[in-house]
Amino acid sequence: MKIVAILKQVPDAESRLRASASGVDLDGVTWVMDGMDEYGVEEALRLREGGLDAEVVAVALGPDRYEEALRTALAMGADRAIHIESDEDLDPISQAKVLARVVEDEGAQLVFTGGKQADWDSSALGPAIAEFLGWPHSDWSTQLELAGQQVRVRHDAEVGTEVLQFPLPGVITTQQGLNEPRYPTLPNIMKAKRKELKRLPLGEVEQVEARTEIVSQTLEERERRGRILEGEPAQVAQQLVQLLRDEAGVLAK
């Protein structure tokens, strides 16, 4: 079986973003594999290590720098990687169209991707890939069992969690709780350099046109009162309740 793990490269959560005239300036940020995607790579590797006869292919769509994230996936243990090169600012639905094409061309049966992308803050990629392929999906998955072609997966429902069951092929979006992603070891990082990393220009894979356009971006700076209360516990408590009720208006009077 072929398993595709889709990944993104995003600014590290602790990187400081700066504003520029044209929007957000990402020069100088530290780029990392999206933490949510690591769970998918890890889960694919665990299925293979658990005895499943599977080839794990890491796939990414993005600019040159994405290669580093793909190398990380190879160093974690993926068998090979495909990089669809594009500098375009494609919305998640358009990204999904391209990635679904790759999954189809590869003849993969199982696709993993992160539950939420840390650049677009979007959860759309997995469901949209599944829809382009006509496959079922489970999003925000925290537990996965594969018995033959049957998937049994626990995921977040609107309230609480529920178990979904369906036959492969399918798309699983991942989140914390599914597993503990491994760190690449030095020997595996060296070994990864010899693994296949295929580069394909976007135009050779799929013709897409972005469906949305970002008009403006500004750093989110929510005005906060930033008021520090001081005094004895009982006094501070009294003051806080009063402020929440009278000034902020969030407690019933």
Added chain:
Amino acid sequence: MVLIVAEHADGQLRKSALEAVTAGTRLAGELGVEPVALIMGRDVSSLAQELAGYVKDVRVVEHDALGDVRAQTWTAVVSAVAQELGALAVVFSAGRVGLSVAPRVAVRLDAPLLEDVTELQVEGEQVVATRLSYLSRVTERVKARRLPVVVSVTLNVMPLPETGVSGSVQPMSVDIPEADQVVSVGERSLPEGGRVQLEEAKAVVAGGRGVGGPDGFSNYVEPLANALGAAVASTRAVVDAGWREYEEQVGQTGKSVSPDLYIALGISGAVQHLSGMNRSKVVVAINKDGDAPIFKAADYGVVSDLGQVVPEIVKILKK
């Protein structure tokens, strides 16, 4: 027309369904068309009547395959109704279900998706939305390049609509293809009884490592949440330490909340956590480390031992 997808659970319309009604009705007004609300399920005619108290035109689809909420069956119904009625926009609420279904509907309708948006405007003929990106560190305005457009609206942002409309309810029948029925829903696990649901909560009390341990939740976080009628949340560090369940985690890898009041107890305020809560209207931080970044994201800060302050607050609230 603008199609509003109304969610329900346990025989009740969700609050988020009503928020979607507000967003969809406003958008329809700006586009110069009528709003139409859609409710689907196995036995939802009384809910459809209730919905008709908010929207003039309600469509109801009842089908045996709609007993459980499943992304593909919902996609089939919403897409078919949107096409039949010629929707210019389809509006979901951005809870777990809406976030799961809206992308599939966008693909099926060959439409752009505006996801998890806090504001919607029509400029010329185009729909423009405001939303957050980069772990909620950036506010962006995004334009859909064509219509129809599929939209999901952030929970707890839109006001509730006024009731008193006497709308009509019309049943519609939709074929749900076999290919959309391959998923079956098994065992469910609900949060402990009596708990307020996190994402729709008006108030949230969250605990971080600074509460000291699982006891910190039973001694401080839960009593304060109970006194406020608030939901309980936690940070990744707390979940990683095994003190609390994943379902309660707020942040990048957990849930995003936007309550009126968010009280952070013993939380340092890593970007990872802030990205899940910084849409809250009012933020209170109680932490004994005065340098903790959470104070920069707070409206009211108390630099103190939470073990002393929280019981005092609970005492006042209970009076």
